[in-house]
Amino acid sequence: MIEVRDIKKKFGRKQVLNGVSFTANKGEITCLIGINGVGKTTILNAIMALTPVNSGEILLDGQKVTKQSFEKITFIPDAITMIPQMTIAEAMEFMDDYYDSWNQDRATELLGFFKLKQEEKIASLSKGNTAKVNLLLGLALDVDYILMDEPFSGIDIFSREQIADVFTSHLIEGRGVIITTHEISDIEHLIDKVVLLDEGIVLKEFNSEEVRESEGKSVVDVMREVYKA
Numbered sequence: 195m196i197e198v199r200d201i202k203k204k205f206g207r208k209q210v211l212n213g214v215s216f217t218a219n220k221g222e223i224t225c226l227i228g229i230n231g232v233g234k235t236t237i238l239n240a241i242m243a244l245t246p247v248n249s250g251e252i253l254l255d256g257q258k259v260t261k262q263s264f265e266k267i268t269f270i271p272d273a274i275t276m277i278p279q280m281t282i283a284e285a286m287e288f289m290d291d292y293y294d295s296w297n298q299d300r301a302t303e304l305l306g307f308f309k310l311k312q313e314e315k316i317a318s319l320s321k322g323n324t325a326k327v328n329l330l331l332g333l334a335l336d337v338d339y340i341l342m343d344e345p346f347s348g349i350d351i352f353s354r355e356q357i358a359d360v361f362t363s364h365l366i367e368g369r370g371v372i373i374t375t376h377e378i379s380d381i382e383h384l385i386d387k388v389v390l391l392d393e394g395i396v397l398k399e400f401n402s403e404e405v406r407e408s409e410g411k412s413v414v415d416v417m418r419e420v421y422k423a
C-alpha cells in the first residue's frame with residue numbers, strides 16, 4: 195500500500211499541497227483528479243522521492259519512501275525521457291541495461307499489444323505512439339506500483355481505447371496503479387478509487403464501485419457535487 199500522510203509542499207511562497215492524505219492499494223487503480231496546477235504531478239514526484247516535501251510522510255508497504263524505492267515503484271511521466279534518435283528497440287535495450295526489474299517477455303508482449311515497430315525512431319513517433327512507448331517502458335518493469343502522469347493526455351480516441359485496454363489486462367493485474375487525469379470519462383469504468391483534489395487538499399476520497407452500488411452515482415456525478423459545492 196502507498197500511504198500519503200498529510201504532505202505539505204511550498205514552491206517559493208506558493209503553498210501547492212496543504213495537507214494531502216490518501217492511500218492507494220496494491221491490485222487497485224487509484225485516480226488523482228483535479229484541475230491544471232492543483233499539484234497532481236507534485237504528489238507523484240513526492241511519492242517517487244524526487245520532490246522533497248516540507249512536512250508529512252509517504253510510506254510504501256509501511257516503509258518511508260527513498261530514492262531506492264524504485265525497486266518497487268516506477269513513474270511513467272507524461273513525456274518520453276528517451277533520446278529522440280534512439281529506436282524503440284534501443285530504448286528497450288537501455289532499460290534492460292539500467293533496470294534489474296526489466297521484463298523482456300512483457301516488453302515484447304506490449305510491443306504486440308500496442309502494434310509498435312521496434313525499428314522506429316522515438317523522434318518519428320506520433321503523439322499516440324509516443325505515449326504507448328512511454329507506457330511500454332514503464333509497464334515492462336517488474337515492480338509492484340506504477341505511477342502514471344496523464345497517460346491519456348492529448349491523444350486520439352483509438353490510442354486512448356488501446357491504452358485503456360491495458361488497464362483491464364493481466365499486464366496491470368495485481369499491481370497498484372496511481373494515475374492522474376482531468377479527463378475522467380474514458381476511464382471511469384476502470385478505476386477503483388478516486389481522490390478529488392482542490393486548493394492543496396483532498397476534497398473527497400472514495401471507492402467508485404461502492405458509490406455506484408450504494409448511491410447509484412457515477413464518478414462524474416460525485417465530481418459535480420463536490421466541485422460545485
Ligand SMILES: Nc1ncnc2c1ncn2[C@@H]1O[C@H](COP(=O)(O)OP(=O)(O)OP(=O)(O)O)[C@@H](O)[C@H]1O
Nearest residue numbers: 205206210228229230231232233234235236237376
Ligand atoms: N519545480 C517547481 N518550481 C516552482 N513551482 C512549481 C514547480 N513544480 C510545480 N510548480 C507549481 O506547483 C503547482 C502544481 O504543479 P503540478 O505540476 O504539480 O500540477 P498538476 O496538477 O500536475 O498540473 P497539470 O494538470 O497541469 O499537469 C503549479 O502552480 C506549478 O506551477
